[in-house]
Amino acid sequence: MFLARDRWLCNLSTMEKPLETIIVDSILDAIADQRLHAGTKLGEQALSDLFGCNRAHVRRALGTLTAYHVVDHLPNRGAYVATPTPQDARDVFQARRAIETVICRNAVRQATSEDIAALRVHLAQEALARGGGDRSAAVRLSRGFHLLLGRIGRNPVLLRYLEELTMRSSLIIGLYATGHGTLCADDEHTRITDAIEARDMDAAQDLLDQHLRHIEAGIRFGDDAPVTGALSMALRRDAR
Amino acid sequence: MFLARDRWLCNLSTMEKPLETIIVDSILDAIADQRLHAGTKLGEQALSDLFGCNRAHVRRALGTLTAYHVVDHLPNRGAYVATPTPQDARDVFQARRAIETVICRNAVRQATSEDIAALRVHLAQEALARGGGDRSAAVRLSRGFHLLLGRIGRNPVLLRYLEELTMRSSLIIGLYATGHGTLCADDEHTRITDAIEARDMDAAQDLLDQHLRHIEAGIRFGDDAPVTGALSMALRRDAR
DNA sequence: TATTATCTGATTGTTAACAATCCGTGTTAT
């Protein structure tokens, strides 16, 4: 099945301390990598078996994922990977612009040379993945760039919101992405990094704002029902 | 699927609140009203008795409050009302400026005449409470103004973040407030409302930004230990 | 045949009992 049991168990073996966190992060990663599609059911028993743990732990993990608005919880019916509406998408991207522009200014103000080096390394990885044609890796790394920027900004409050918003963005892109052009253009990330290194606050902010608008523009909403979600919702019977 | 619609209509007709929500809101209100001080323990048994319910419900409620960052959860030790540090305060207020300025622009764009009427009503209530000298009511209503603005902005994502941030702000004000001037000045709310009614987007945004800076300036951080919470926090083995 | 009613297997929600951990107190030894 697409759940890639191997990966999950691998995660479980690697980090051993907080059990609930492992479950949450695993599901989050699976969604970001688009191995988990919008609308698929997350049964408690199935997850308990997968992670070899109690059902209560799974239940709490699903609770925090619901708080993140990345899964929808229907009472007496179970938890499903959320299916954002086009309006949700617009709201999420507006929130991203509001938050990331400030994060970007913080980054320009506080970035150390190590931070910029880390950004350069990340850009190289992105280029590599893009060259290899690995779409899911490209999506994950693209998100990683924004998160790295968020960490450089050094405002934990904004960083936490950014984590949630980029997660929901991954879902949205997986749902509404038109075949091409929806991913973060590599050169835009590069130019943002250049502006940060040049300590040009206004330029960096403006580049990031435009970057987010480009991503949003590459999404085909405004229409009716989501594409992938409806299908997987209908097919979700075989997911058990 | 029409099943979802059934569920929705059912919710609309019954209007019954989930038990967990009641607990969360009660604690949140108590914190906003400063009847619950920073650092006070929230025992599971005590809360179960108070609300006449199972301990599991209390546990989930405390979980969501922890997700809101309004209570700190120490493993094997219990849940305590959070004690924000001065740095937390700065981060929270920067996040508020980032989010509320966008909310404000949305409000200017989308406010109906009913919305503005609601704002005027709220301003009257604020003036009343301020005249009566009821400090906790003033704090609550001041938060209410910002939340009302958030609802008028009609972006649920930003509204949710605003709810959390204003909640944390209440805690911060309760901790660090100097005796006077820390509350939202009534006339600032009024001028913001005027700008919204005049559809002056830039003016409204700027007034709100300055308003938030004034609130932040009225807080005496930069020093070391918090005032109210320090005692109750210091008595127990402190967290980090 | 189409529609409604009922039944059943499966899944979620709740509760209480059990286990692990921590804090305060009292004892003991140096």
Place this chain on the structure above:
DNA sequence: ATAACACGGATTGTTAACAATCAGATAATA
């Protein structure tokens, strides 16, 4: 007298059994 240790009460964390609810399937009726 002080510090280390150990014990008891209380609180949190975990687990499994039980109850409630839902989706799908089967049967019944017009």
